[in-house]
Amino acid sequence: MAAIEKQNEAPGPVLKEQTGGVLRLTLANPPANALSVRMMTELQEALDEARDDASVRVVVLGSAGKVFSAGHDLKELAAHRSDPDGGEAFYEQTMKICATLMQSIVRLPKPVIAEVKGVATAAGCQLVASCDLAIATDKATFATPGVNIGLFCSTPMVALSRNVSNKHAMEMLLTGEQIDAGTAREFGLINRIVPEEYLQQVVNKYAETIASKSPLTLKIGKEAFYRQAEMSLSEAYEYTARVMVENMLTHDACEGISAFIEKRTPEWTGK
Numbered sequence: 001m002a003a004i005e006k007q008n009e010a011p012g013p014v015l016k017e018q019t020g021g022v023l024r025l026t027l028a029n030p031p032a033n034a035l036s037v038r039m040m041t042e043l044q045e046a047l048d049e050a051r052d053d054a055s056v057r058v059v060v061l062g063s064a065g066k067v068f069s070a071g072h073d074l075k076e077l078a079a080h081r082s083d084p085d086g087g088e089a090f091y092e093q094t095m096k097i098c099a100t101l102m103q104s105i106v107r108l109p110k111p112v113i114a115e116v117k118g119v120a121t122a123a124g125c126q127l128v129a130s131c132d133l134a135i136a137t138d139k140a141t142f143a144t145p146g147v148n149i150g151l152f153c154s155t156p157m158v159a160l161s162r163n164v165s166n167k168h169a170m171e172m173l174l175t176g177e178q179i180d181a182g183t184a185r186e187f188g189l190i191n192r193i194v195p196e197e198y199l200q201q202v203v204n205k206y207a208e209t210i211a212s213k214s215p216l217t218l219k220i221g222k223e224a225f226y227r228q229a230e231m232s233l234s235e236a237y238e239y240t241a242r243v244m245v246e247n248m249l250t251h252d253a254c255e256g257i258s259a260f261i262e263k264r265t266p267e268w269t270g271k
Contacts, residue, residue: 014042015064021057021211022204023050030065034073035123040097047104054270057211057218059108060203061131062115068140071122071156072098074149095155098123102130102159106226109219111210115203116140117196121178126156129163129189132222135203137196142184145176162229164188214252214268 013036015026025046027033050056063069072094080087105112105127114128116136121143128134128142144153144160153160153173161169164187172179172187181193194202210218224243228236247253251271259266 012042013039014046016046018056019204020208021055022060022207023053023056023058024060024062026062026064027069028064030063031067032070032073033063033065033067033124034070034076035098035127036073036076037094037097039073040101044097044101044104047101047108050110051108054215056110057213057215058207059110059112060115060207061112061127062200062203063117065118067118067124068114068116068120069124069127070119071124071126098126098155102126102155105130107223109222110215111218111222113203113207113210114190115199116190117199119143119178121145122153122156125189126153126159129156129159133206134190135192135194135199135206136181136184136190137199138181138193139196140181140184140190140193141178142172142181142189143176143178144172145178147174148176160189214256214266215270216250216252216268217247217256220247220250 013027013029015024015028017024017026023046025043027039027043029036029039033039047059050059077087077091077094080090083090111133112131114131114134114136116128116134117140118137119141120128122145125142125144144156146153146156157169157173160172164172168187179187181190184190185193192202220243224240228240231239252266252268255268256266
């Protein structure tokens with residue numbers, strides 16, 4: 001494995017570590033790893049930097065401690081009840097930051113893998129659902145429990161309903177009950193389940209495999225995947241046909257096809 005190339009100097013709620021083309025972002029505010037405004041802001045800044053850094057090919061989103069993320073910081077939200085407006089402005093700010101963050105993951109021109117150990121609830125579950133891939137330990141659990149405290153998980157619902165069937169999404173949203181990793185995989189929320197001691201090893205293998213592909217091809221493919229999902233069947237085929245033609249005209253596609261025919265390893269340029 002390549003040596004670590006970049007590492008942040010001062011610890012904070014989001015730790016950054018890059019090995020080769022894989023950037024690992026760690027939610028590091030245990031025990032809850034709550035998505036406070038500071039946590040989400042730092043995560044957004046890290047994603048923005050990754051977007052513009054050509055050396056980053058894949059992003060892994062992991063966590064420190066026993067909880068992946070318990071969602072929004074309820075103590076932070078509750079503290080603003082005493083604001084003159086009852087907290088409305090702060091709640092609007094929080095939800096806007098959160099919505100921007102989740103969309104940034106989807107729109108990032110590089111794959112994002114969630115590495116999940118422990119609990120992922122509410123906006124923490126939303127974070128998992130927003131990632132392109134999700135690999136979890138056999139002890140991981142997931143929930144959208146807002147209904148239990150009188151606050152329906154409406155924003156987590158957006159990412160959740162785009163990953164699992166309507167019936168499964170509504171089961172989680174209406175009951176607020178936790179589901180185990182096996183059920184999450186059955187629902188389509190996660191890709192794989194692995195023992196905790198092998199989690200990082202498996203995630204790194206996925207990340208390194210993906211990072212070895214053409215960065216331009218990954219960018220084209222990820223954008224097309226999410227855009228066509230919102231289209232009708234005929235619109236999707238028309239759109240993806242154009243994408244395929246444009247992709248075929250790139251240098252990396254030419255190189256990749258030539259390398260396949262010549263039985264050699266392709267050399268990507270990202271063009």
